[in-house]
Amino acid sequence: MKKTLYIFSILVFTQITSCRTLKLNGTTIGEISNFSTAKLDWDKVNDWQHANIENGEFPGISVTKAYNDLLKDKDGKSVIVAVIDTGIDIDHEDLKNVVWVNEDEIPNNMVDDDGNGYVDDIHGWNFLGDSTGDQYELIRMLKKDTDFETKPLAIQKYAEMIKEDGIEHAVDVIEKNITRDLMHYNDSITQAKKLTWNPRATGDDPDDFSNKFYGDGNILPKTDDEYHGTHVAGIIAAQRHNGVGMDGIAANVKIMTLRAVPNKGDEYDKDIVYSIRYAADNGAHIINMSFGKNFSPHSDKVREAITYAESKGVFIVNAAGNDGANIDQKQTYPNDSFYNAPEVSGNLITIGAIGPVINPKMVAPFSNFGIYNLDVFAPGAVIYSTITNDNYQSLSGTSMAAPTVSGVAALLYSYYPKLSPSAVKKVLMQSAVPINFEVVIGNESFKTTLDQVSQTGGVVNAYNALLYVSNHYKSLRKL
Numbered sequence: 001m002k003k004t005l006y007i008f009s010i011l012v013f014t015q016i017t018s019c020r021t022l023k024l025n026g027t028t029i030g031e032i033s034n035f036s037t038a039k040l041d042w043d044k045v046n047d048w049q050h051a052n053i054e055n056g057e058f059p060g061i062s063v064t065k066a067y068n069d070l071l072k073d074k075d076g077k078s079v080i081v082a083v084i085d086t087g088i089d090i091d092h093e094d095l096k097n098v099v100w101v102n103e104d105e106i107p108n109n110m111v112d113d114d115g116n117g118y119v120d121d122i123h124g125w126n127f128l129g130d131s132t133g134d135q136y137e138l139i140r141m142l143k144k145d146t147d148f149e150t151k152p153l154a155i156q157k158y159a160e161m162i163k164e165d166g167i168e169h170a171v172d173v174i175e176k177n178i179t180r181d182l183m184h185y186n187d188s189i190t191q192a193k194k195l196t197w198n199p200r201a202t203g204d205d206p207d208d209f210s211n212k213f214y215g216d217g218n219i220l221p222k223t224d225d226e227y228h229g230t231h232v233a234g235i236i237a238a239q240r241h242n243g244v245g246m247d248g249i250a251a252n253v254k255i256m257t258l259r260a261v262p263n264k265g266d267e268y269d270k271d272i273v274y275s276i277r278y279a280a281d282n283g284a285h286i287i288n289m290s291f292g293k294n295f296s297p298h299s300d301k302v303r304e305a306i307t308y309a310e311s312k313g314v315f316i317v318n319a320a321g322n323d324g325a326n327i328d329q330k331q332t333y334p335n336d337s338f339y340n341a342p343e344v345s346g347n348l349i350t351i352g353a354i355g356p357v358i359n360p361k362m363v364a365p366f367s368n369f370g371i372y373n374l375d376v377f378a379p380g381a382v383i384y385s386t387i388t389n390d391n392y393q394s395l396s397g398t399s400m401a402a403p404t405v406s407g408v409a410a411l412l413y414s415y416y417p418k419l420s421p422s423a424v425k426k427v428l429m430q431s432a433v434p435i436n437f438e439v440v441i442g443n444e445s446f447k448t449t450l451d452q453v454s455q456t457g458g459v460v461n462a463y464n465a466l467l468y469v470s471n472h473y474k475s476l477r478k479l
């Protein structure tokens with residue numbers, strides 16, 4: 001009798017604990033209807049992305065308020081964020097304690113101990129090998145001189161690209177015979193655009209997706225100026241309150257590094273496909289993708305990888321790109337939609353960039369936009385973060401806006417680990433703070449409201465996002 005009761009009480013207890021979710025109390029931050037005429041305070045700008053947007057000084061994501069008002073004394077679970085980018089300086093003083101370690105792999109023994117197909121992958125994988133660059137993928141395809149679906153587009157884009165270097169009549173030349181007739185222009189074309197420049201060092205065929213095991217386990221940057229990935233990682237996860245550098249957004253993150261984006265040239269679809277798949281197969285919860293291009297010969301394979309990641313419960317944060325253009329009219333990659341078709345999955349969110357002011361110039365002029373393809377805005381201009389060799393720097397780009405959102409997503413997973421990727425996307429979009437005055441947008445500096453150039457018309461907010469989950473947990477679990 002006693003024993004039965006004991007078991008019964010354990011059952012009850014287990015049931016109670018497994019149903020318990022974090023309940024939070026607070027008042028949602030509402031729309032911002034008035035802009036500020038205050039001058040930008042450069043002394044306070046270094047962590048402006050964390051500021052509370054309600055205070056009217058910086059349009060930050062209210063993450064400091066989230067920690068102080070909602071998360072005090074509450075422990076979160078560890079979250080793995082994969083950063084597909086350049087290499088990352090994982091020895092950096094402010095990152096070394098937030099690095100993902102593949103516990104099932106023994107380092108430097110030339111054996112694939114965990115059997116995932118990658119030998120000695122301790123912190124992620126380097127799909128670029130020793131190379132510091134890649135020839136632009138469209139040039140690579142044109143040079144092969146085979147017919148492919150987007151060849152006319154590739155010809156046109158390459159012509160535009162080399163015209164900037166003063167080479168006229170490019171379309172005619174390329175259409176005739178690119179490899180023979182363009183060769184003599186090579187000296188006047190900058191390196192990554194050259195037909196003859198092919199630094200790919202991994203020995204694989206970028207068009208043959210059957211071979212996925214290439215590259216190596218050394219994910220460190222190859223040169224000091226390869227700092228992009230380090231900056232992105234710091235925005236998400238630089239160690240908080242350790243007395244050095246700066247604070248990342250999420251406190252319980254381990255960064256998995258996938259080196260696939262070269263400093264020169266562009267990222268190859270194959271490397272992106274296998275980076276996404278590596279992250280999904282090796283435990284990542286979130287993937288940050290701060291890169292993009294407008295020619296993608298295997299974009300179908302990338303979309304397949306995105307849906308594969310969704311099947312593994314992985315959320316993806318995608319930078320909208322820095323052309324100051326409408327991406328509903330000008331296709332950019334990666335994307336969860338091909339030429340504005342319905343989205344292939346519910347796990348990818350596309351982010352535009354704002355700067356540190358609450359006024360009509362708050363949208364970064366370089367930020368791409370689009371009422372269909374841009375989901376939400378986030379701080380992405382003048383963002384101070386880690387760079388190579390224990391250094392720090394302020395950088396601007398949608399590359400900085402995406403990791404701001406990855407940090408918020410990590411915060412959500414840390415406290416609500418059972419949310420599906422589509423639930424996280426819904427939370428981030430529904431809880432964004434609407435901006436209700438006209439702003440200047442893009443290269444052509446036209447004036448409109450944010451809801452005309454994005455799905456949400458707002459700025460991501462960590463405080464609102466946490467409250468939203470707490471208030472809608474039951475319905476979110478059904479997504």
Ligand SMILES: [Ca+2]
Nearest residue numbers: 112114116118
């Ligand atoms: Ca392995």
Ligand SMILES: [Ca+2]
Nearest residue numbers: 106111113120
């Ligand atoms: Ca090993």
Ligand SMILES: [Ca+2]
Nearest residue numbers: 239244245246
């Ligand atoms: Ca720090």
Ligand SMILES: [Ca+2]
Nearest residue numbers: 336337343373
């Ligand atoms: Ca989309």
